[in-house]
Amino acid sequence: MLLSWDAAAVRAAEEPLLAAGVPLMDRAAFGLATHVAHVLRDVRGRVGGAHVVLLVGPGNNGGDTLHAGARLARRGARVTAVLASPRVHGDGLAALRAAHGRVVPAHDDAAADALAGTVLAADVVLDGLLGIGGRGGVRGPGARLVGALAAAAARPVVVAVDVPSGVGVDDGTRTGAVAQADVTVTFGACKPALLLPPAADAAGRVEVVDLGLDLAGAPAVARLAGADVAALWPVPGRTSHKYARGVLGVVAGSDRYPGAAVLASGGALRAGVGMVRYVGSAGSQVLAAHPEVVVGEGRVQAWVVGPGVAPDDDAQRARARDALVHALAHDEPAAVDAGALDLLPDRVPPHVVLTPHAGELATLLSARGAAVDRADVEAAPLAHARRAHELTGATVLLKGATTVVVGAHGAVYAQADAPAWLATAGAGDVLAGVLGALLAGRAADAVDDPTLPAALAAAAAAVHGRAAHAANPGGPVTASDVAAAVPRVVAGLVTA
Ligand SMILES: NC(=O)C1=CN([C@@H]2O[C@H](COP(=O)(O)OP(=O)(O)OC[C@H]3O[C@@H](n4cnc5c(N)ncnc54)[C@H](O)[C@@H]3O)[C@@H](O)[C@H]2O)[C@@H](O)CC1
Ligand SMILES: Nc1ncnc2c1ncn2[C@@H]1O[C@H](COP(=O)(O)OP(=O)(O)O)[C@@H](O)[C@H]1O
Ligand SMILES: [K+]
Numbered sequence: 001m002l003l004s005w006d007a008a009a010v011r012a013a014e015e016p017l018l019a020a021g022v023p024l025m026d027r028a029a030f031g032l033a034t035h036v037a038h039v040l041r042d043v044r045g046r047v048g049g050a051h052v053v054l055l056v057g058p059g060n061n062g063g064d065t066l067h068a069g070a071r072l073a074r075r076g077a078r079v080t081a082v083l084a085s086p087r088v089h090g091d092g093l094a095a096l097r098a099a100h101g102r103v104v105p106a107h108d109d110a111a112a113d114a115l116a117g118t119v120l121a122a123d124v125v126l127d128g129l130l131g132i133g134g135r136g137g138v139r140g141p142g143a144r145l146v147g148a149l150a151a152a153a154a155r156p157v158v159v160a161v162d163v164p165s166g167v168g169v170d171d172g173t174r175t176g177a178v179a180q181a182d183v184t185v186t187f188g189a190c191k192p193a194l195l196l197p198p199a200a201d202a203a204g205r206v207e208v209v210d211l212g213l214d215l216a217g218a219p220a221v222a223r224l225a226g227a228d229v230a231a232l233w234p235v236p237g238r239t240s241h242k243y244a245r246g247v248l249g250v251v252a253g254s255d256r257y258p259g260a261a262v263l264a265s266g267g268a269l270r271a272g273v274g275m276v277r278y279v280g281s282a283g284s285q286v287l288a289a290h291p292e293v294v295v296g297e298g299r300v301q302a303w304v305v306g307p308g309v310a311p312d313d314d315a316q317r318a319r320a321r322d323a324l325v326h327a328l329a330h331d332e333p334a335a336v337d338a339g340a341l342d343l344l345p346d347r348v349p350p351h352v353v354l355t356p357h358a359g360e361l362a363t364l365l366s367a368r369g370a371a372v373d374r375a376d377v378e379a380a381p382l383a384h385a386r387r388a389h390e391l392t393g394a395t396v397l398l399k400g401a402t403t404v405v406v407g408a409h410g411a412v413y414a415q416a417d418a419p420a421w422l423a424t425a426g427a428g429d430v431l432a433g434v435l436g437a438l439l440a441g442r443a444a445d446a447v448d449d450p451t452l453p454a455a456l457a458a459a460a461a462a463v464h465g466r467a468a469h470a471a472n473p474g475g476p477v478t479a480s481d482v483a484a485a486v487p488r489v490v491a492g493l494v495t496a
Helices: 007-019 024-044 060-074 089-098 111-115 117-118 141-151 226-232 257-270 283-289 312-331 338-343 359-369 374-379 379-394 427-441 443-448 452-469 481-494
Strands: 001-006 050-058 078-082 104-107 124-128 157-161 183-187 205-209 221-223 247-251 275-278 302-305 334-336 352-356 395-398 403-406 411-416
Touching: 007 247, 024 060, 024 124, 024 157, 024 183, 024 205, 050 117, 050 141, 060 078, 060 089, 060 104, 060 124, 060 157, 060 312, 078 089, 078 117, 078 183, 089 141, 104 275, 111 141, 117 141, 124 443, 157 312, 157 352, 221 352, 226 452, 247 257, 247 312, 247 427, 257 283, 257 427, 275 302, 302 427, 312 334, 312 338, 312 411, 334 338, 334 427, 338 427, 352 379, 352 452, 359 379, 359 395, 379 395, 379 403, 379 411, 395 452, 403 452, 411 452, 427 443, 427 452, 427 481, 443 452
Parallel strands: 050 078, 050 124, 078 104, 124 157, 157 183, 183 205, 221 411, 247 275, 247 302, 302 334, 334 352, 352 395
Antiparallel strands: 001 221, 395 403, 403 411
């Protein structure tokens, strides 16, 4: 599991060490210089003679960068520090000067523009403008330098120091131009922005430098690895029977979208549910594709409600509404998707998991008085998923290139397992089915532990994303292909 801590937690953990005189900046700079040296060996074959440009901001982030630059200069690199602020870290600057680094001021826009060529000609650029003390996007001459990097057709390798400058460290937003990093060398602990969209897209590969911080408190954002998914997956014991493994009620599809019923049922079956009971008008299509499905109502442990339920299909909407009422009355977990998102009561427990994409989340929030559109959600996925959790009480899985899950008691996950090929019609229906299988298989646990539904939702997204890759590595997939690959992915995880 990859865990991240927000800026306040990192600062709190640094405090006692700094008070005890532990040289944290030295450790950070040493780790940074070591990673940059690796990068230089990759791009130039060696450190000696390589040209390194430091973009230096006003705070300790600039200080780390200057100290790392001094270490690289002592190893023979040609280091140029571009000072984007009249006030920079004094010790760092002295160290760089002592190591014979070159220092050039860029205290106004014109000076910054004149230095763009120098920046773009470097082998490696260290982005040390802002770290965890940044507020909003990079301003001033630093913004011109970041803009030049963003606009360049061919740019040097960029190493972000701690975080790409200008991202929202805790919420994963990005304001204004952000330098796209190839590597982010982060200090003490991973930060939320390095996992959350859209900021994480600018981070490249993330390397954590251990500073010896004691981060005992709850992490801000987590990302499940394969072993975590395996630990969450309901694996049958030798004496399990189909009812013990979980029966899932699926209220999906409509005359207009019968395929969603097939895909959601298929996702659940492939994820290893004990039985699917299908409720709705697409029974013949579901049976044709999956003869193992039982059509009609009956006892279930959990539900998938909503994929492909058309807004004008009154009969299917009535069944979806009934299923939700039943699920809530009997403490049965439910994945609520697409056409059922507007059927929710005001408040639901966290074992109700909503699975909107950005557009659907915007509609849901707007219906509850927060006027937002799809672009707002995409610009701040965590904040909007959190808002939906607060307004409804549900666990919220917000789909996207990186899927963000917000559950009870501050549980937050960001899963980035999927290739972009997964953005294909019907993929969301398969995900709802996979999640339904997990909720059915662990129904009692999901009701007892309010944070578990979020972990199960993240696990479903992880398997769904991996299945998209496994179905056809590097190439296009259909939603049916993704479902077909789920059993292999699950087998690979639970037997690893
Ligand atoms: N406390 C320590 O000794 C350690 C700090 N570390 C480094 O210190 C960094 C945090 O340092 P700071 O707290 O000094 O903060 P930063 O270096 O992130 O920058 C804060 C400064 O930037 C200015 N600023 C904020 N937002 C701005 C914007 N949008 N545009 C332009 N200027 C802006 C502020 O006025 C302030 O002067 C970490 O990210 C990490 O790199 C590491 O060296 C580990 C140890
Ligand atoms: N750029 C992307 N990269 C990877 N996965 C993506 C990307 N865009 C969307 N996805 C995933 O594809 C699926 C699409 O689901 P959804 O939008 O509900 O489509 P549908 O309603 O057609 O099933 C979701 O699981 C989502 O997380
Ligand atoms: K930075």
